[in-house]
Amino acid sequence: MSKGRFGEHGGQYIPETLMNAVIELEEAYEHYKNDKEFNDELTTLFNEYAGRPSLLYYAEKMTKDLGGAKIYLKREDLNHTGSHKINNVLGQVLLAKKMGKTRVIAETGAGQHGVACATAAALMGMECEVFMGREDTERQALNVYRMRLLGASVHPVDSGTATLKDAVSETMREWTRRLADTHYVLGSVMGPHPFPTIVRDFQSVISKEIKQQCLEKEGRLPDVVMACVGGGSNAMGAFYNFIDDSSVKLIGCEAAGRGIDTFETAATISTGSSGIFHGMKSYFCQDEYGQIAPVYSISAGLDYPGIGPEHAYLHDIGRAEYVAITDDEAVNAFEYLSRTEGIIPAIESAHAVAHAIKIAPDMPKDKIIVINISGRGDKDCAAIARYRGEDISE
Amino acid sequence: MKTADAFNNKKAFIAFLTCGDPDIETTEKLIPEMERAGADLIELGIPFSDPTAEGPVIQAANERALKAGITTDKIFDMVRRIKDKVNIPLVFMTYANVVYSYGTERFIKTASDIGMSGIILPDVPFEEKSEFSVTCEKYGLDFISLIAPTSKNRIETIAKEASGFIYCVSSLGVTGVRSSISTNVAEIVEHIRNATDIPVAIGFGISTPVQAHDMAACSDGIIIGSAIIKIVEKYGRECIPHVYDYMKEIRQAI
Numbered sequence: 327m328s329k330g331r332f333g334e335h336g337g338q339y340i341p342e343t344l345m346n347a348v349i350e351l352e353e354a355y356e357h358y359k360n361d362k363e364f365n366d367e368l369t370t371l372f373n374e375y376a377g378r379p380s381l382l383y384y385a386e387k388m389t390k391d392l393g394g395a396k397i398y399l400k401r402e403d404l405n406h407t408g409s410h411k412i413n414n415v416l417g418q419v420l421l422a423k424k425m426g427k428t429r430v431i432a433e434t435g436a437g438q439h440g441v442a443c444a445t446a447a448a449l450m451g452m453e454c455e456v457f458m459g460r461e462d463t464e465r466q467a468l469n470v471y472r473m474r475l476l477g478a479s480v481h482p483v484d485s486g487t488a489t490l491k492d493a494v495s496e497t498m499r500e501w502t503r504r505l506a507d508t509h510y511v512l513g514s515v516m517g518p519h520p521f522p523t524i525v526r527d528f529q530s531v532i533s534k535e536i537k538q539q540c541l542e543k544e545g546r547l548p549d550v551v552m553a554c555v556g557g558g559s560n561a562m563g564a565f566y567n568f569i570d571d572s573s574v575k576l577i578g579c580e581a582a583g584r585g586i587d588t589f590e591t592a593a594t595i596s597t598g599s600s601g602i603f604h605g606m607k608s609y610f611c612q613d614e615y616g617q618i619a620p621v622y623s624i625s626a627g628l629d630y631p632g633i634g635p636e637h638a639y640l641h642d643i644g645r646a647e648y649v650a651i652t653d654d655e656a657v658n659a660f661e662y663l664s665r666t667e668g669i670i671p672a673i674e675s676a677h678a679v680a681h682a683i684k685i686a687p688d689m690p691k692d693k694i695i696v697i698n699i700s701g702r703g704d705k706d707c708a709a710i711a712r713y714r715g716e717d718i719s720e
Numbered sequence: 721m722k723t724a725d726a727f728n729n730k731k732a733f734i735a736f737l738t739c740g741d742p743d744i745e746t747t748e749k750l751i752p753e754m755e756r757a758g759a760d761l762i763e764l765g766i767p768f769s770d771p772t773a774e775g776p777v778i779q780a781a782n783e784r785a786l787k788a789g790i791t792t793d794k795i796f797d798m799v800r801r802i803k804d805k806v807n808i809p810l811v812f813m814t815y816a817n818v819v820y821s822y823g824t825e826r827f828i829k830t831a832s833d834i835g836m837s838g839i840i841l842p843d844v845p846f847e848e849k850s851e852f853s854v855t856c857e858k859y860g861l862d863f864i865s866l867i868a869p870t871s872k873n874r875i876e877t878i879a880k881e882a883s884g885f886i887y888c889v890s891s892l893g894v895t896g897v898r899s900s901i902s903t904n905v906a907e908i909v910e911h912i913r914n915a916t917d918i919p920v921a922i923g924f925g926i927s928t929p930v931q932a933h934d935m936a937a938c939s940d941g942i943i944i945g946s947a948i949i950k951i952v953e954k955y956g957r958e959c960i961p962h963v964y965d966y967m968k969e970i971r972q973a974i
Contacts, residue, residue, distance in 0.1 A: 328847040339816050339843045341773045342878075343868040343889060485779055486770060495772045502773070503893035505870060602816040602843070603770065615792050616821030617769040 330519020333642050335635035338518040340605045343502045351509070352520040354425045359527065364424065371416045372531065375449065376406045378413075380532075382539035382696070388666050395689035397682060398548070400536055400698045402560065403671065409701030410529060410560040411442035415511060417528035419446040422509035429453040429504075432511040433497040435462055435490035435556075436626035437469025438672075438701060439513030444478035446511075454478035457497045459489040462626055469705065487620045490630050494604055514557025515634035518605030522634050529563025536696055537567050544694060550685075552577040553698035554677040555648065556592070556628035558637045560700035565646060575647070578637060579677040581623035582650035592621035594633040595641055595648035601632075608638040624653040624713065627674040627701075655680040657713055660703060672701030673710065721809045723838045723862040723884035726761035727919040731974050732885075732941025733932075734921055735948055735967060736763040736813060738781035739798065740790025742956045748798050749960055750952075752805050757964045758971030759808060760941070763840060766795055766814035773842040775896030777946040780953065792822055799834045809837035811864065811884075816843050819852065828855045838862035838884045846878050853883070867912060868892075869903045879915035886912055888939065890924045896946045898925030906938040929973030936974035944970060 329352075330336045338348060358364040372378040381401040389397045402410040422430055430452050434440030440456040447454035456473055460482040463470050470480050486492035494517075501510045512521045515529070533551070540548050551568055553561035555578035568574040583591040591597055594609050601610035603618060611619040611631040621631045640646035651659075656673055659680035664670045671679055678697050686695055703710075711718045726732040735754050739747045747764075754762055767782040767790055774782070799810065812831060819827045819841065831839065838861050844852060846865065853863035862884025867875055869892055879886060888908060890901045905922055912920050922935045923943030935942045944967075951966055952959045 338845060338847050340845060341842050341868070342845050342866045342874075343870050343892060345845045345847070345868075345874065346870050346872060485776070486783075491770065495770050498772050499775075499894045505892065599821070602820050604772070605843075607820075610817075612817070612821060614821070616815075616817040616819075617786060618817075 330523060332636045332639035335606065335608045335638040336519055336522060337607050338605060339602050339607065340518045341502060347501070347505045348518055348520065350425070354421060355520055355524055358421055358424055364420070368417055368420055371420065372413070376412045376416060377404060378531065379535045380404050382536060382543065384543070385667050388663070391666060392683065392686040394687040394691065395549070395693040395695045396691065397686060398540070398694065398696045399669065400532060400564065400696055402532065403675070403699045403702035407442045407445050408704070409438045409442065409672065410532060410563060411439045411513060412445070413531055413563065414513065414525050414528040414559060415439070415442040415446045418509070418511045418524065419443070419450050419452060422511070423450050423452065425509065427507055427509040429508045430511050431455045431457070431497055431500050431508055432513060433490065433493035434458050434513065435493065435629060436705065437462070437466040437473070438627060440478070440480070441469055441472050441476070443511050444473040444476035447478060448476045456480050457483050457493045457500065459483050459493050461488045462490070465626065466705070490626065491618065514559040515562045515636060516557040516604060516606060516632060522606065522636055525559050526562045526566055526636060529559050530566040532560065532563035532698060533565060533567035536564065540694065540696065547571055547574055548694040548696045549573070550575045550577060550695040551698070552579060552678045552681055552695065554579045554628060554674045554700060555633060555637060556581065556630045556674065557632070558634040560698055562634060562636055564698040565640070569645060576640065576645065577681060578646055578648045579681045580648055580650050581625055581628035581677060582652045583622040583624070585652055586650045590622035592623040592629050592631065593650040594631065596650045603632055606635050608635045609633055624656065624709065625673040625677065627672070628677065649681055651677040651680045657710055659683055660706070660710055669699065670703035671699050672703050673706040675700045676703070721837055723761065723809050723811060724919065726809055727885065727940050730760070731936040732760040732919065732921055733758055733971055733974060734761045734763060734941055734943040735759040736765060736943065736945030737952070738765040738767055738778060738785055738949060739795045740767060740785035740788055741781040741949070741952055742784060743788050744790060744794055744798050746957050746959065748802055750963060751802055753960050753964050754967060755806055755808050757967035759967060761809050761811065763811050763813040763943070764795065764799070766792055766812055766818050768815040768818055771815060773894055775894040775946060777897070777949050777953070778895050781949045792818060796830055796834055799836065803835040811838035811840060812836055813840040816841050824852060825855050828859050828861060832859035832861055836861060838864050840864040840887060842866060846874065867908065869908060875911050876915040879912050879918070882916060882918050885919040885921050885940070887943065888912065888920050888922045890922050890926070890935065895924055897927040897950070901925050901931065905935065909939045929969055932970045933973045942974060
């Protein structure tokens, strides 16, 4: 079995043209991850630029309203650029710079990763090109403008379904065209080894902080940590340092779209099967012949037909539980958290909030739930208004 | 029939087509005509929804074929129908997931049963190949290895375990017609030849008779895909004589 396996998942299913590039990346990462200077620089970027550590906020009103477990929110939405994406991007762009690369490329769905990448590239003086499905560039025109403002060029992708999976494919193709000076900043815990490991490590600052903050506030570990899952980077970051703490239940919330019994869903664990795509073996939404299915979710960030290989493994061994949340439930949770706590979560994160609303009331009051609020919801307001039948322009 | 038969005492002309584009009937008629035009080996592409190693021309062919309802089983059936009419080796070219989701052993056994000679999976590098190549060996299929301009220190390792022929990728990037091939392919081919006696065919970017001639001169054969698919795209069901004429011209040039 090859490198980068999580059980049977993971691996390096990529064209030969890319192999030396991922080997070079792995070697560089293995070196720099233990390099004091690199880690000091990254910590400074996290703390002085991105605004870390992010708060662990006690959601008192929500807790009282639901009447069960005590609820904390991990506020990744307060990071610079408005989501957890900045953690991975600062790490990877810094690594790319150390490797002597001068150009970064990235895929983006809703635009959060693209904006974060353009931000880090601007900060560190790198050229940046972002690939984004044509449909998404139209749905998220504001983010396209933000990326351009930050100095990146944005390439609309017309192939396939013109959404996130096609943006990933096109960025991989671009990487095979130009490797020598270019690093591909993959945005989630997916793709060929070493990406799932690198992205997880850079995001694991989330669970490291949760652990410390929860011990400080409560004198003990939480009982449940939950997060939304598309590719799964914020969830992997929130879970990672708790994997060995068997008392902590880990729950990933997938996008069920219009329901897991419909074709309009993106819930990979609930409806997918084992496959090989985008460089990795994992679970994918696909037909009996292995053709990747077009997926759907109201959330552009969860609108992906696969899931990171480490999540597939955590599912296989029963260490994490994966549940499916519909558009309706997520929109209700989006509105609920806004009204109850004055916090507008990203529609992606609202999937995790929705599950907390379901399970918290039945849990004893001395139990603790931590919900990772992976991003802020300003970007989603127009779409949610439309969902509710109100037409507003951005 | 063995893959290596394509290289017997001549420069091999390897032609690619996407099965089911524009429909499976056209593919069925095209294969014997491609042989008649001088192909020594044909790569039968099984469409995949997300072919990450392909440029726009073959991507579009995959989309057309899938939209027209092609499936792996329909392609197996088509091969069963034409196999007796064809006297050159045929190999499948597809993506790992098409094979894996069918059941790797079930796919490879079926391919062997219907008379295929090999398989090319561009998203399966050396590190992952045993998952497929061990089963290929069991059923007598060649698992074709690719070597790219970026392979460098990997060339020997790959070449030593190669089977059938080596698919030498001429340039960086994805499949598709290129006005010129700037990589020093001859040097890569030499490097490969130092490590193995297996024939080396060059693919990616070849479309004109001059390119075909030059690339064949420094290797054991050439592979043409996108240039043929462009003709299929242009003429649809009427493409057969046009593909024949084009291939005839290439055959004469190499």
